[in-house]
Amino acid sequence: MQITDIDIRQGTANTPERSHGNCLPYVGVPFGMNYFSVQTNGAAGAWFFQPASPRFEGIRLTHQPSPWIGDYCHLLLTAAAWEDPTKRPDLVGNYRPAEATFNAHRLEVFDDHFNVFTKLVPTTYGAALRYTFTTLETAHHGIALQLPDQGQFKLTDTGIKLAVSDYHGGEDPNLTMYVELTVPNLDVANSGFYDQDNHWHAATSGQGQRLTIMIATKAAQLDCYLTTSYVSAAQAQLNLSRIQEQPLEALENESANSWNDYLNRVSVRDHHPAVVKTFYTCLYRLFLFPQRFYELDIDNQPVHYDTTAQTAKAGVLYTNNGFWDTSKTVYSLFSILAPELLPKFLRGFLTSYQETGFLPRWLAPDERGMMPGNLVDSIIAECAKKGIATQLMPELLAAMRDSDSKAAANERYGRQGSADYDLLGYIPADKYPESVNWTQDYSYSDYCIGQVADTLKQPAVAEKYWQLSKRYLNLLDADSGFLRPKNSDGQFKADFVPDRWGSDYTEGSAWQNSYSAFHDIPGLMVALGGADRFDAQLTALCNTKPSYHVGGYQMVIHEMAEMAAVDYGQLAISNQPSFHLPYLFAYSGHPEKTQVTVKQLRKLFNAGPEGFPGDEDNGSMAGWFIFACLGFYPVCPANAEYVLGIPAFDAVTLHLDGHDLTLTTANNHEHNNFVTSVKVDGHDYHDQLISHAQLMTAHHLDARLGLVPSK
Template identity: 80%
Template structure:
């Protein structure tokens, strides 16, 4: 499937109370520095786009990775007509969503208020914008640019230079994006700006908060080019000059080619067209994040802005990525489909460490400190175990050990409660919130450090961290089968309620958050009393009522609503802590339960505007669906192996770097929920996991489905 066959509005129908993905329809190139989105209601804050609304406020240049993070360095562009600029015109238009083109490489719509056709073609650092005014009714026409926060601008002979500073809460409160726009037949005499009081000024430069600029033109057809830079105004000019060497048609083809290169790495043949459509739409979402936060200077060398030192430095940098989410699926898929990306990304994450003293946790654009743990460790360990970015591993191991050993310097940097963690062997619940999740994630990070040390032939270091990785067991209550919070006196907190959310658990209850010992499933099973007990607990989890107590949240949050909306028990596939849960039946000796559960969960996904069961989160949930369709899943990415599930398609071909891997599924019907047999390169395969190495060196996996399980 090609990129022009994919509607990017999947998962975009959302409210703060209910997420169907919390996605935006990002128009851009893979991993671009900026994305573009239609804005239908800026007053709604982070939920500024609704796919069914005909209101068109403009095209927003956005850096919003999630509504819970918010936007920064953004602005709004709208083609308008006006008579008397001294009276600020209504800038909002109207369009027909069903007639608009929402492709990743091409956004096109007709605004019937201002009678203008708008086409946008994205590039890595900017875009080509074509406005065709089909009926000129008023005295003036051109482009309105709205700057929501602090901005400054200067008109030039060919357009506009401006700077936008609207990032709050980061290391540099004045983080600036430089922006340059060229507009043909620019009419400076009839251009100007509105200040915060909506007073009109015909000045050729200005500053303020907020600002609305009107850039007039004398042409009915307006072919604009824009470019951005975090580095400098001069770099923005350079980025614009590079863009202007190509026509819009060439840029459109280049953007499409970039997408099709990634989409074309998987070929699907199947008799379920809706599922195939969903699969490729999810594949588009997989290649959006992390976004590049570096540019190429005059010598084509990478440079970026360091928000800590507040200066420009050489090297790669990436942003808009939360590892608590993406470490579970996104980077595992990159290692299969695009392994050449991992050295680049890891180099960028190492840059973050070198400039802050800590490996990143949630970048947007610098450290936000969101979510527990430091699961970039998982991404590093997975790459190490898969033989990727080996030249970076000594430096990355040192960064892991350093980041995870020194005391936190704030809520953003370092292991929260590290001294208590080392003292008690767990995070004490009387001193820290979400203590169970922090403990589990620290344990997994320790295991990841050991995995990297192993690849670097440091057995003593590896063994030390592997032993430390067992500390999550200090919270296991064998009587209930759950990980429970303990206080600093070594006692479990009283009045335990398994479905109470928050306080001690992250975005869930004990049901969802007791089994994230990705690295030690066998150890968890043994501590719980064996496979039968573990299987009974998982079965109870899936068959329980989807109940919740609001607990520490003291209100119904959207994740609770999403759990309750579907009758899948306590298996909240709407959020990351549940991603691996259906695959745990493999380890309990009941792979048939994994198979039927995964197949049923796939039904919660589609390519529509309500296409996800919860927050999609930077490719992570899209990645879960992709794995669910391929028939395997990385329960522990740092082990470089996959638990087997149930494939969705008649035939899938993975076009790997050196050969094709073909996955075929016989008897692939809706009523067949169980794997009867699997052969790898013609040989029967009875294990419930397959290593990355074996998968990547195989040529053919043949699965046959059946009506009932074999056992």
């Protein structure tokens, strides 16, 4: 499937109360610095796009990785026509969503208010735009640029230079994006801007809050080039010089080729076209994040803006990623489909450490401090165990140990409650919220540190951290079968309710958040009383009514509503804490339960605007679906192995580095919910785990499905 076949509006029908992905239709190149999206209602804040709305406010240059994080350094471009500039025109247009083209490499929209056809083709640092005015009935026409916060501009002979500052909550409150936009046949005499009070200024430069800049032109067709930079205005000009001599069509082909390079690493043959389409649309989602936050200087060397020191520095840097989400699926898929990316990403994460003193947790563009733990450790350990970026591992291990041993600098950086954690062996619930999740994630991070140390032949260090990774068991209540919050006095918190959300758990209850010791599922199983007890607990989880007590949230949050809506028991696949749960049955000796559960959960996904059962989150949920279709899943990424599930397709070929791996599925019918046999390179395979090394050296993995489970 080619990028031209993919409609990027998957998962874009959302409200704050209900998420079907909370996605935006990102037009851009893979891992580009900017993305572009139609804006239908800016007054809705972070939910500024609705796929069915015919309202067209313009094309937004956006850096929003999630509506819960918000946007920064954004602006809105609208082709418009107007009569008297002293009377601000209505800049809201109208388009037909069904007739628009929403491809990752090309956006095409016809606005029937201003009778203008807009085509946008993205580049790494900007875009090429073509505006074609089909009728010119008013005195003036051109481009309106709307800035949401502080900005300044200057018109030139060939276009406009902009500086946009719109960032809330980061290290640099004055983070600035510099913009170069070429506009042919500029009509300077009729250009100007409206200030925040809608007063007109016939001026070629200006500054202030919430400016609307009207750039008039005398041409009926405008071929414009836009580039951005966080480094400087001169860097934005350099970025412009590298694209403005290329025709729009050439840039379109370049963007399409970059997408197809990734999509073509997987070839699918199957008789379920809708599932195939969903699979490839999820592949598009997989290769969006993290976004680059670095540029190439005059010598083509990487340079970026350090928001902590508030100056430009050499080196690569990446942003817009929450590792609590993406560490579970995204980077594992990169290790299979695009391993060449991982050394670059890890180098970028090291840059974050070098500039803040801590490895990153949630970048947008710098540390937001969202979500518990520090699961970038999982990505590092996974790469170490898979033999990826081995030259970086000594430095990364030092960064992991340093980041996870220092007292937290503030709520953004470091281990929250680390002193209590080291003293008690758990995060106490009477001092810190979401203490159960913090404890589990710290335990897993310790295991990850041990894994990296092991690859570096440091057995004493590895053993130390492996022992520390067992501390999550201090919260296990074997009688109830859950991890429960404990107070500083060593006593479990009173009045335990298994389906109470928040307070002690992250975006869930004890049901979803008691079995995330990814690194020690066998140990957890033993501590609970054995495989039968573990299986019974998981079975109850899937069959218990999807009830919830609002608990610490004191309101129904969208994750609660989404779990209840699909009614898969307490298995809330709408959110990351449940991603691995279906695969845990395999550890208890019941892979058939994993198989039927995964096959049913796949039905919650499609390629349309309601394509996801919950927040997609930077490729993480798309990654879950991809793994669910391939037939294996990384329960513990740091172990560099996968639990077998149930494949979705008749045949899939993974074009690996050096050879192809073909996955085939016999008897692949809707009524066959169980895997009756597996062969690897023609030999019977009876294990429920397969290592990354086995997978990457195999040529054939053949599964057969059946109507009833096979022993």
